[in-house]
Amino acid sequence: MHYGIIAAGEGSRLVSEGVSLPKPLVRLNGVPMIKRLIDIFMQSSPESLSVIVNEQMTEVREFLRGLDLPVPLNLVVKTTPSSMHSFYEVSKVIPEGKFCLTTVDTIFREDDFRKYIDAFIADDKAEGYMAVTPFIDDEKPLYVATDNELRITGFLDTPADGVRYVSGGIYGLTPKAVDVLDRCMTDGVARMRNYQRRLVEAGLDLRAYVIDKIIDVDHAGDIATAQEFIK
Secondary structure (H helix, E strand, C coil), rough: CCEEECCCCCCHHHHHCCCCCCHHCCCCEEEHHHHHHHHHCCCCCEEEEEEEECCCCCCHHHHHCCCCCCCCCEECCCCCCCCHHHHHHHHHCCCCCCCCEECCCCCCCCCHHHHHHHHHHCCCCCEEEEECCCCCCCCCCEEEEEEECCCCEEEEECCCCCCCCCEEEEEEECCCHHHHHHHHHHCCCHHHHHHHHHHHHHCCEEEEEEEECCCEECCHHHHHHHHHHHC
């Protein structure tokens, strides 16, 4: 499995709340957030790791370059206007094949993630494998509509009858999904949620994989919550 991490955001909310470290280097139980994520990936059939950071993140850049990894590291340094644009930039260096992409502040338990990756690897039909959760932690959640077999039928900004899950920010994707991303960039589409809607419109076979709890670290108060969650 190839892995990608979007770590190009400014983390402005954390900074405004007194957190001095760049978001990827914020420690959870003593481990930088990005290192914890990479360690989990390296235990889940890794083939490569691709990461995008913004041009101001010199500390993060040097931290990543100092890691001793068992797989190739593709590091992209570029400031982008959105996570979808960051995905586009990092997609250029992710090798061909199935890959899993997350943002750096997506927090989940190791066992849950390994089961998700094993399921994605084993599924030879799905063209996208999206982690979803019934736990709503995001300020602006993306609701995920599914059929009875957990095929994704839509992505919604607001709740709807029968919609039980929200996006967990863990995206298992295939080269067909990158083709849709390229078209989104050509068409001027912005935001990851609109890209995901395009995946549905393009007729890709998208599957939802349910994880009980996934949280984000957006505010200073989220750090303690995340530490307790993964302890």
